Amino acid sequence: MNKIAIAGCGVVTAAGLGMEALQRAxxxxxxxxxxxxxxxxxxxxxxxxxxxxxEITAQLRGADAAHADSRAFLFAAAALREAVxxxxxxxDSVPATRRGFVLSTxxxxxxxLDKLVRQQPVSAVAQRQIQPAFLAADLAxxxxxxxxxxxxxxACISGLSALQQGAAFIQRGxxxxxxxxxxDLISQFVLSGFxxxxxxxxxxxxxxxxxxxxxxxxxxxxxxxxxxxxLLAAPAILLSGCGTSNDANHLTGPSxxxxxxxxxxxxxxxxxxxxxxxxxxVNAHGTGTPYNDAMExxxxxxxxxxxVPPFSSSKGIFGHTLGMAGVLExxxxxxxxxxxxxxxxxxxxxxxxxxxxSLLVEPRAVANLNYILKINCGFGGTNAALVxxxxxx
Amino acid sequence: MKDxxxxxxxxxGPEGFGNDETGLRAWPAPxxxxxxxxxxxxxxxxxxxxxxxxxxxxxxxMCRIGFMATELLAVDFDALPEARRxxxxxxxxxxTGSLNTDIRFAQTPRPSIxxxxxxxxxxxxxxxxxxxxxxxxxxxxxxxxxxxxxxEAAEWLRAGDxxxxxxxxxxxxxxxxxxxxxxxxxxSPHGWHGAALLLGRPENLxxxxxxxxxxxxxxxxxxxxxxxHAC
Numbered sequence: 001m002n003k004i005a006i007a008g009c010g011v012v013t014a015a016g017l018g019m020e021a022l023q024r025a026x027x028x029x030x031x032x033x034x035x036x037x038x039x040x041x042x043x044x045x046x047x048x049x050x051x052x053x054x055e056i057t058a059q060l061r062g063a064d065a066a067h068a069d070s071r072a073f074l075f076a077a078a079a080l081r082e083a084v085x086x087x088x089x090x091x092d093s094v095p096a097t098r099r100g101f102v103l104s105t106x107x108x109x110x111x112x113l114d115k116l117v118r119q120q121p122v123s124a125v126a127q128r129q130i131q132p133a134f135l136a137a138d139l140a141x142x143x144x145x146x147x148x149x150x151x152x153x154x155a156c157i158s159g160l161s162a163l164q165q166g167a168a169f170i171q172r173g174x175x176x177x178x179x180x181x182x183x184d185l186i187s188q189f190v191l192s193g194f195x196x197x198x199x200x201x202x203x204x205x206x207x208x209x210x211x212x213x214x215x216x217x218x219x220x221x222x223x224x225x226x227x228x229x230x231l232l233a234a235p236a237i238l239l240s241g242c243g244t245s246n247d248a249n250h251l252t253g254p255s256x257x258x259x260x261x262x263x264x265x266x267x268x269x270x271x272x273x274x275x276x277x278x279x280x281x282v283n284a285h286g287t288g289t290p291y292n293d294a295m296e297x298x299x300x301x302x303x304x305x306x307x308v309p310p311f312s313s314s315k316g317i318f319g320h321t322l323g324m325a326g327v328l329e330x331x332x333x334x335x336x337x338x339x340x341x342x343x344x345x346x347x348x349x350x351x352x353x354x355x356x357x358s359l360l361v362e363p364r365a366v367a368n369l370n371y372i373l374k375i376n377c378g379f380g381g382t383n384a385a386l387v388x389x390x391x392x393x
Numbered sequence: 394m395k396d397x398x399x400x401x402x403x404x405x406g407p408e409g410f411g412n413d414e415t416g417l418r419a420w421p422a423p424x425x426x427x428x429x430x431x432x433x434x435x436x437x438x439x440x441x442x443x444x445x446x447x448x449x450x451x452x453x454x455m456c457r458i459g460f461m462a463t464e465l466l467a468v469d470f471d472a473l474p475e476a477r478r479x480x481x482x483x484x485x486x487x488x489t490g491s492l493n494t495d496i497r498f499a500q501t502p503r504p505s506i507x508x509x510x511x512x513x514x515x516x517x518x519x520x521x522x523x524x525x526x527x528x529x530x531x532x533x534x535x536x537x538x539x540x541x542x543x544x545e546a547a548e549w550l551r552a553g554d555x556x557x558x559x560x561x562x563x564x565x566x567x568x569x570x571x572x573x574x575x576x577x578x579x580x581s582p583h584g585w586h587g588a589a590l591l592l593g594r595p596e597n598l599x600x601x602x603x604x605x606x607x608x609x610x611x612x613x614x615x616x617x618x619x620x621x622h623a624c
Contacts, residue, residue, distance in 0.1 A: 041502060106511060110495070116574050117499040124577070131580050132533045133488060150541065153490060154513040154531040161530060172548065189499055193507035244528045246483070246520040252508045263479065263526060267554075379508055380517025382529055 003229035004167040005236035007090050009331035010082025012075045013220040013318040014050030023335050029344040031316050033204045040191050048204035050218030050319030070126040072109035075221035076183040083223035100175035101145035103136035104152045104162035104182040106323035114188045147175040155378030159326020160386045164242035166226045176228045182324030183221040205288030207313035210352045215287040218319025222328035235391040243267025247381030258299030261383040265303045268385035279309045281342050282373045283333050286313020297355045308356035316346035326376045333372045337390050403465035406586035412465050431568035453494040453509035455565035456518045462587035470523035482527040482555035483516050486542035487563045489581050493570050546592045557593040
């Protein structure tokens with residue numbers, strides 16, 4: 001079976017444009033969440049979230065007037081350009097027909113639907129990219145991916161699910177390279193939804209904190225270039241296992257016992273053919289909602305017993321980016337693995353006793369970081385887990 | 394897909410509803426005209442059964458169609474031991490996805506429908522109903538012949554990632570909802586339908602409980618390219 005390696009990553013987040021900006025935020029444990037006064041429905045409201053800076057959006061619009069009112073396209077294309085650049089010359093030898101593309105998103109260019117409903121002007125391109133499959137097709141065309149194209153929309157596990165699909169394309173031999181991109185926006189639509197569910201923390205999220213009360217939304221895009229292992233000469237970071245599951249319990253809340261997430265983790269570990277003890281770090285979903293973080297803590301104890309590896313949540317850096325979260329947080333894990341540095345949990349004040357003791361408050365350097373577990377959970381009771389493996393020289 | 398078996402198939406759409414045993418039945422006369430032109434407000438559980446599942450009334454259109462298609466399979470999922478329900482995967486493929494509910498939510502945001510603005514929510518509803526915990530996948534695809542979902546299901550079964558897979562193809566757009574804004578026609582070109590297939594490997598299945606005798610009918614073939622030998 002073909003092994004899958006990661007050749008390059010790119011991101012656009014509240015922390016800035018590019019992986020360097022993200023790494024600076026991660027390694028300094030800084031939060032990029034900001035407060036803005038926004039109109040939600042007909043009411044002006046103070047919202048703390050991970051907004052992509054207006055200057056970045058303006059810069060991207062200036063360089064691509066045709067997509068000026070499709071932020072989803074602009075962000076995804078920018079993340080993909082960086083990932084392609086980081087993948088360097090590896091892509092040159094791969095014909096376009098052997099390049100696949102997978103998009104992960106929950107709502108694609110949903111801002112255009114908001115505008116249509118309010119009878120505001122919106123370009124034909126922006127309207128077209130309301131449809132996730134069209135957004136995927138447009139991005140695939142721009143990046144000359146003429147192999148298999150797919151779009152995954154599976155709530156907050158979309159990103160990990162898309163990486164799983166990208167890896168599957170290569171394992172099945174229908175592509176040598178797969179561009180995986182995740183994108184979602186903070187929009188009227190999404191804000192109204194989470195606000196109506198009373199899921200937002202007005203002061204900003206505090207994952208695994210004793211007094212946490214909700215999440216903070218985030219936006220942007222992330223891209224990861226997956227390649228057939230043989231295309232890379234140097235030791236690489238491999239995507240060695242994936243697993244998904246359903247809680248079969250509740251539509252908007254996680255199962256109370258964490259058994260569904262534990263099942264997804266066990267499936268990913270089994271596919272990677274490793275025991276739980278091999279995992280050196282877990283990047284949790286860690287939204288900051290009371291139920292999610294408690295459930296994840298139980299799932300980790302269930303899989304790892306009293307030896308839960310160091311773990312943390314990155315949502316305090318850039319917010320909960322929904323359909324792109326899995327791609328973004330996997331890119332963050334790749335950076336952590338390359339730098340032998342375990343990310344902390346920004347915005348955490350006092351650890352909830354329900355969370356295992358190994359919760360990382362601050363970033364910590366380690367000698368080796370050979371295996372990382374990335375987990376996400378979402379509406380509809382979905383769970384996903386992914387194992388990253390660093391090859392030894 | 395020579396090594397796979399289709400154990401049950403169902404369909405509902407403008408022409409009617411049914412499964413591989415019953416064939417296609419026409420909708421009752423009062424509804425027939427509305428459903429055939431895409432007015433779906435009358436699509437209720439009572440068309441299939443006297444007892445409403447408690448969650449059905451709160452569901453959005455996509456979930457209702459997927460839920461009904463799964464129920465039309467006439468498969469007793471409850472009879473499966475827990476270990477088998479944990480290895481029963483669910484894949485949903487759609488083009489329109491949750492667009493119908495997205496439009497309604499954008500017009501009038503209500504917490505009760507926000508969870509239904511995701512095309513994967515139907516998986517959650519079905520998993521809750523039948524206590525299924527297997528792997529899941531939700532795809533948005535321009536083609537609605539179910540080919541992507543079937544391909545993925547076949548790969549899962551071959552790789553041993555699942556022992557059985559429930560594949561759903563759902564298009565759910567209410568004509569009056571689409572017409573309520575100036576939505577480009579390209580975003581909802583396929584009308585509405587729901588189809589479900591239960592796929593498995595014969596050696597892994599308790600056939601006496603799951604196998605529905607009889608060849609797959611036109612009902613199934615109209616949505617999926619089902620090879621003759623699969624039956």
